[in-house]
Amino acid sequence: MKERITLKHIAKEFNVSIATVSRALKNSYEIGEATREKIQEYAKHHNYKPNSIALSLLNKKTKTIGVVMPTILNHFFVKIFNGIEQVANEKGYNLITIISNGKLEKEIASLDMLENGFIDGLLISLSEETQSKQHFKHIEGFINNAGPVVMFDRVSDSVETDKIIVDDFNCAYKTTEHLIKTGCKRIAIVSVLDNLGIIKLRIEGYKKALEDYNIPINEKIITLIKKDYDFETEIKTMLDYQKIDAIIGLEEFSTAESMLIAKKRGYKIPEDISVIGFTSSELFRYTNPSITCISQHGVYMGKNAAEKLIERIEQKDIDKSTFETKVIKTSLLERESTRPLD
Amino acid sequence: MKERITLKHIAKEFNVSIATVSRALKNSYEIGEATREKIQEYAKHHNYKPNSIALSLLNKKTKTIGVVMPTILNHFFVKIFNGIEQVANEKGYNLITIISNGKLEKEIASLDMLENGFIDGLLISLSEETQSKQHFKHIEGFINNAGPVVMFDRVSDSVETDKIIVDDFNCAYKTTEHLIKTGCKRIAIVSVLDNLGIIKLRIEGYKKALEDYNIPINEKIITLIKKDYDFETEIKTMLDYQKIDAIIGLEEFSTAESMLIAKKRGYKIPEDISVIGFTSSELFRYTNPSITCISQHGVYMGKNAAEKLIERIEQKDIDKSTFETKVIKTSLLERESTRPLD
DNA sequence: CTGAAAGCGCTTACAG
DNA sequence: CTGAAAGCGCTTACAG
DSSP states (O other): OOOOOOHHHHHHHHTOOHHHHHHHHTTOTTSOHHHHHHHHHHHHHTTOOOOHHHHHHHHTOOOEEEEEESOSSSHHHHHHHHHHHHHHHHTTOEEEEEEOTTOHHHHHHHHHHHTTTTOSEEEEOOOHHHHHHTOOHHHHHHHHHTOOEEEESSOOTTSOSEEEEEOHHHHHHHHHHHHHHTTOOSEEEEESOOSOHHHHHHHHHHHHHHHHTTOOOOGGGEEEOOTTSOHHHHHHHHHHHSOOSEEEESSHHHHHHHHHHHHHTTOOTTTTOEEEESSOOTHHHHBSSOOEEEEOOHHHHHHHHHHHHHHHHTSSSOOGGGOOEEEEOOEEEOOTTSOOOO | OOOOOOHHHHHHHHTOOHHHHHHHHTTOTTSOHHHHHHHHHHHHHTTOOOOHHHHHHHHTOOOEEEEEESOSSSHHHHHHHHHHHHHHHHTTOEEEEEEOTTOHHHHHHHHHHHTTTTOSEEEEOOOHHHHHHTOOHHHHHHHHHTOOEEEESSOOTTSOSEEEEEOHHHHHHHHHHHHHHTTOOSEEEEESOOSOHHHHHHHHHHHHHHHHTTOOOOGGGEEEOOTTSOHHHHHHHHHHHSOOSEEEESSHHHHHHHHHHHHHTTOOTTTTOEEEESSOOTHHHHBSSOOEEEEOOHHHHHHHHHHHHHHHHTSSSOOGGGOOEEEEOOEEEOOTTSOOOO
16 A cells, blocks of 8 residues: 555645645636646546545534444345435445444444544434433433434434334234234234334334224233243244234244244134234245235335435534424235235 | 534643643643543543544544445345444444445445545455456555455455455355255256356356266256346246256345246245255245255354454555455255255 | 644635 | 645644
8 A cells, every 4th residue: 555645745746835736636716727737637647535534624524424223134224224325325425334233332332432523413223222221311412412313213202303213103003903904803913122112102003903993902912022032932822822813023033933933833824814024024025925014115214314314414503493203104015924805 | 512522622721731631631640640630520521522533634544444335135245244343343443334236336436435544444345347347446446545455255356455255166066066966957047146256156166066967067047137137037938948956046036036936837846946045044044945045154254354354454564465365164054945965 | 740843634714 | 826824633752
């Protein structure tokens, strides 16, 4: 690696000041044409690139956005990331990506590190632990000290900022309603996530739908499986001791895995048990039967989040009263794991 | 957002020089204990964080790595990214991630942008177009002007640098051999990727295995499907006009989709046709039958790539003669889509 | 024990 | 048309 060429080098080469070089390269009309041309040519030939760190220090803008996500091993988040990347790229922003891995500690450490001027703004989806412990000081700290924040999907009501979410309550309501209309009455919920705001909302929506259709709620078939519990055992127990004619899986794993276990237990899908996944996943297209699911439009969510953040970054003053929560509509993608409506 | 607090502010507060503040915060033994303590306390209380942009300018190190990948909608790359993230995080490096989306142009633009001092080094997996056009000037330019580069998975022989790859030739050889040993003779290859070094190597390994077992090579069942061609039509044509008893899919999509089409055409898997996917994918666990595949150990590859790059970054001088290409072993994960060995 | 100065690489208002 | 100077926020060798 050669030493990087700077204005200083060029200035020395032509025996002019670095100010002149700077202006010549910016095509300033102030500089004589001859000087301008020879400097530009030299710079081009030697592949001069203005040092962006120096520019960042000067402008107090890095044109870089932080993205903190709980995981990337989840197709929904991959899609969101894709959306973010598209918009960021388009608008000339770089992305610094951090996976919190569900850990509050890492989230805090990351924000702490990012609070030092390296990014212009932050996109964040909270880790499980952050939500269960309801610890948001690091987010608020960032907003106060470092720059605008847009939260997406896994958000918190208690943090005042812009948010992009899915309407989990309504979505769960409609999903449950759909199952009821196809004749299901004993609808189970399965999830390996817990303590997440979105999970609570989904369960509320589900319960409301059951109520509205006068179906009793059976807490024993709302199976939230903690990390240290064995998934297969829990599902088998539920299938063996409870009567069930539908399963709503709240993420990819729970959905696909529950269906697999049910099939092994001899249940026909969807004749005996209907299955719906509460997330879009490529995987669901290829299972047998293919799985009906809620499409959450991850790319669209990512794009919206990035657009909102960049808008805030480029805004002079941020009026807290203009903070908004955008709700992204979901859609039901019917496949073979649920019965047709009529 | 409050104005960020700087050494200047603190210095003014205590009527000392910024040098003193800087030293006090670094716990320099030179500074009187009283001064040190009151400055530290004040800084802590006001949440002072040294501006990392200023430090980067000073140290000519940003503790940031660039990651350029062709796609993220591919589980293999997601896993690699996870591995990279783990190591980077551990060693205190940030990641700037760019998805080239298979486009040479974007790859060039990205490197151009990253060449200006924002990153200490680069991890890159080439885009399809880059490989088909054999255009590597931007990579070489980066190595010469900006910093060390480690290439992973989709690499080029003509670029001199460290590389982490899968042994595609051998792996394809052994995969083909495995199919032959389970009684398959008419082994098809299906891929939607083309012009990729790794694809060529895999096909060579496959052909070598056929040769070694005295099985004639039938080019008509090596189906590389171009972007604008209809996948389903191509596969159906192959199934209808050629005799086939095994399919090796070179990526997730081709594998899962081919099996689906074959099943629809009435073939029993693996009795009539065996299927192997040349990539690890969560999806393959849930299809019916589940799909035997090559596990490429993406996380491990990502970790290795990141470790190598950081080693290079933290090295004073890089001796080109020490560039190495590390080959990651793959393993065959047998599932239901292939027949057992005996 | 503390400060003034130089410097990282750049831009730009101010002089001339 | 061109340059010297100040400044972005920091560190550190050099003086005292």
